[in-house]
Amino acid sequence: MITRYSRPVAAAIWSQETKYKIWFEIEAHAATKMAELGVIPKESADAIWAKGKDATFDADRIDEIERTTKHDVIAFLTHVAEIVGEEARFLHQGMTSSDVLDTCFAVQLARSSDLLIEGVDRVLAALETRAKEHKYTPTVGRSHGIHAEPVTFGLKLAGYHAEFQRAKRRLITAKEEIATCAISGAVGTFANVDPAVEQYVADQMGLTVEPVSTQVIPRDRHAAFFAALGVVASSVERLAVEIRHLQRTEVLEAEEFFDKGQKGSSAMPHKRNPILTENLTGLARLVRSAVTPAMENVALWHERDISHSSVERGIGPDATIHLDFALHRLANVVERLNVYPENMQKNIDRLGGLVHSQRVMLALTQAGVSREDAYAAVQENAMKVWRGEGAFLDFLKADARVTLPADQLEALFDLGYHTKNVDVVFKRVFNEA
Numbered sequence: 001m002i003t004r005y006s007r008p009v010a011a012a013i014w015s016q017e018t019k020y021k022i023w024f025e026i027e028a029h030a031a032t033k034m035a036e037l038g039v040i041p042k043e044s045a046d047a048i049w050a051k052g053k054d055a056t057f058d059a060d061r062i063d064e065i066e067r068t069t070k071h072d073v074i075a076f077l078t079h080v081a082e083i084v085g086e087e088a089r090f091l092h093q094g095m096t097s098s099d100v101l102d103t104c105f106a107v108q109l110a111r112s113s114d115l116l117i118e119g120v121d122r123v124l125a126a127l128e129t130r131a132k133e134h135k136y137t138p139t140v141g142r143s144h145g146i147h148a149e150p151v152t153f154g155l156k157l158a159g160y161h162a163e164f165q166r167a168k169r170r171l172i173t174a175k176e177e178i179a180t181c182a183i184s185g186a187v188g189t190f191a192n193v194d195p196a197v198e199q200y201v202a203d204q205m206g207l208t209v210e211p212v213s214t215q216v217i218p219r220d221r222h223a224a225f226f227a228a229l230g231v232v233a234s235s236v237e238r239l240a241v242e243i244r245h246l247q248r249t250e251v252l253e254a255e256e257f258f259d260k261g262q263k264g265s266s267a268m269p270h271k272r273n274p275i276l277t278e279n280l281t282g283l284a285r286l287v288r289s290a291v292t293p294a295m296e297n298v299a300l301w302h303e304r305d306i307s308h309s310s311v312e313r314g315i316g317p318d319a320t321i322h323l324d325f326a327l328h329r330l331a332n333v334v335e336r337l338n339v340y341p342e343n344m345q346k347n348i349d350r351l352g353g354l355v356h357s358q359r360v361m362l363a364l365t366q367a368g369v370s371r372e373d374a375y376a377a378v379q380e381n382a383m384k385v386w387r388g389e390g391a392f393l394d395f396l397k398a399d400a401r402v403t404l405p406a407d408q409l410e411a412l413f414d415l416g417y418h419t420k421n422v423d424v425v426f427k428r429v430f431n432e433a
Contacts, residue, residue: 005283005321005322005325005326006321006322006324006325007321007324007325007328009115010112010115010320010321010324010325011317011321013108013111013112013115013317013320014108014316014317014320014321016059017056017057017059018108019104019108020057020059020062020076021057022104022107022108022205023073023076023100023104024052024053024055024057024080025204025205026099026100026103026104026183026201026205027048027077027080027091027092027095027100028045028048028049028052028053028091029200029201029204029205030092030093030095030099030183030193030197030200030201031044031045031048031049031090031091031093032045032049032200033194033196033197033200033201034090034093034193034194034197037194037196037197039093039094039194040090040093041090043087044087044090045090047084047085047087048084048087048088048090048091051083051084051085051087052080052083052084055083057076057079057080057083058079061079061082062075062076062079063075065078065079071097072097073092073097073100073101074097077091077092093192093193094185094191094192094193095183095185095192095193096185096186096215098182098213098215098216098217098304099182099183099184099185099193101309102182102213102216102217103181103182103183103201103205103207103217105217105312105316106178106179106180106181106207106217107179107205107206107207108316109175109178109179109222109225109316109320110175110178110179110206110207112320112321112324113171113172113174113175113178113179113320114175115320115324116171116229116232116320116323116324116327117168117171117172117175119323119324119327119328119331120164120167120168120171120232120327121168122327122328122331123164123327123330123331123334124161124164124165124168125331126331126334126335127157127158127160127161127164127334128161128430129335130154130157130334130335130337130339131154131155131157131158131161131426131429131430132154132426132430133154134152134153134154134157134339134341135152135154135155135422135426136152136154136419136422137152137153137154137339137341137344138150138151138152138153138341138344138345138348138415138418138419139151139152139153139156139253139341139344139347139348140344140347140348140355145245147347147350147351147354147355148355149355149356149358149418150348150355150415150418150419151418151419152419152422153253153254153339153341153344154422154426155419155422155425156242157334158425158426158429158430159429160235160238160239160242161429161430162428162429163235163238164235165429166235167231167232167235170228170231170232171228171229171232173228174224174225174228174229177221177224177225178221178222178224178225179206179207179208180202180207180208180209180210180217180221181198181201181202181205181207181208181209181210182198182210182213182215182216182217183197183198183201183202184198184210184213184215185215186215187214187215187303187304188212188213188214188215188303214302214303214304215303215304216300216303216304216308218298219294219297219298219300219308220298222294222297222298222308222312223291223294223295223297223298225294226290226291226294226315226319227291227294227295229287229290229291229319229320229323230287230288230290230291232287232323232327233283233284233287233288233323233326234284234288236280236283236284236323236326236327236330237280237281237284237285239330239334240277240278240280240281240284240330240333241277241281243256243274243277243333243337244274244277244278244281247272247274247277251343251347252340252343253339253340253343253344253347254337254338254339254340255272255274255337255338255340256272256274256275256276256277256333256336256337256338257333257336257337257338258272258338276329276332276333277333279329280326280329280330280333283322283323283325283326283329284326286318286319286322287319287322287323287326290315290318290319293311293315294311294315296311297311297312348415351385351386351392352385352391352392352393353385353391353392353393353413354382354385354386354392356392356412356413357378357379357382357392359412359417360378360396360402360404360409360412361374361375361378362374363404363408363412364377364378364402364403364404367403367404368403369401369403373401377399377401377402378396378402380399381395381396381399381402393409393410393413396409397409
């Protein structure tokens with residue numbers, strides 16, 4: 001993670017300060033329940049909270065201790081003892097390091113999920129506003145990058161809105177699956193810690209209990225979480241790529257905002273480049289790069305090893321922070337997107353009505369011409385237009401195989417025909433009455 005592509009609120013979840021605060025809360029909540037169960041003195045649990053809840057844990061001091069202990073949780077507990085005093089001996093009773101590390105990781109991923117869901121909500125709001133603004137703005141649909149048939153720009157954006165609705169559901173499910181707590185002790189048997197402690201800590205930290213933790217929370221949960229992030233990142237990229245294509249000089253149907261004083265190129269003063277959406281493509285690649293390592297983390301040795309640990313220290317903050325940043329950047333692009341309906345109409349007209357070829361072919365079949373003959377007649381006349389030899393409608397009127405009256409042929413070139421069911425789609429996407 002680098003600050004260039006991070007929002008402070010997302011980065012703060014992964015700070016050393018936040019991590020150690022969560023570690024302390026896990027340990028202190030466990031102590032509170034142990035005191036209730038009579039495992040440790042209540043006054044000791046109270047003292048742990050009183051002395052530690054507002055403490056500032058010194059990351060440099062913990063690092064110094066870890067250089068000797070070669071163990072981060074032990075180094076942390078040693079530092080807590082320096083703050084809390086002798087009552088600290090009652091911390092971590094029957095617990096193992098993974099109880100703290102895995103539960104903390106679950107808290108951080110769950111909090112990150114909340115930010116990601118907020119980011120998707122902002123994207124959804126922006127897409128809905130712009131889709132309704134351009135509900136009936138005609139533009140050309142493309143398949144294989146080539147003009148196909150007319151659509152509307154609002155319909156394009158409605159499709160992305162539906163996709164980000166799915167993205168939101170995926171993130172909600174991912175959060176539910178990842179937000180589990182494990183306080184089960186060595187190899188997960190609860191031999192030295194009462195299961196009631198786990199339930200209490202889970203409740204206090206906003207988590208659910210992991211049904212079976214083998215000393216670690218099973219990593220299939222994490223694999224599913226990062227896979228969900230990867231899919232959402234791909235949705236970000238799909239919309240970003242669309243905008244990049246629409247901004248090309250030869251197309252210029254939509255364009256990223258270009259602020260006063262902004263520079264597009266160090267060499268060419270005229271340039272207005274789609275830098276934000278290009279950046280989103282790159283960020284999507286970074287988020288997806290976490291998916292395969294997360295999948296490979298699932299297979300650990302027996303009840304636990306730490307081959308997953310170094311991976312998660314990287315992909316946890318990197319993937320969540322980058323996706324959070326990307327979602328808000330995408331929302332900003334959509335909110336401020338320059339849209340050029342005049343250019344959209346010019347592009348529709350570029351091929352002189354070829355976008356209506358299917359409708360002409362279907363009308364011929366309705367008039368009794370075989371589909372094969374209708375296709376051949378329409379295609380041959382269309383190819384003349386591709387070669388720049390004339391106008392499509394003129395060629396059709398002059399072709400004896402095209403048996404439709406001139407006024408009927410002209411009616412087939414009505415742009416509104418292609419937008420007659422836009423309302424149906426909008427009702428599906430936006431639940432319009």
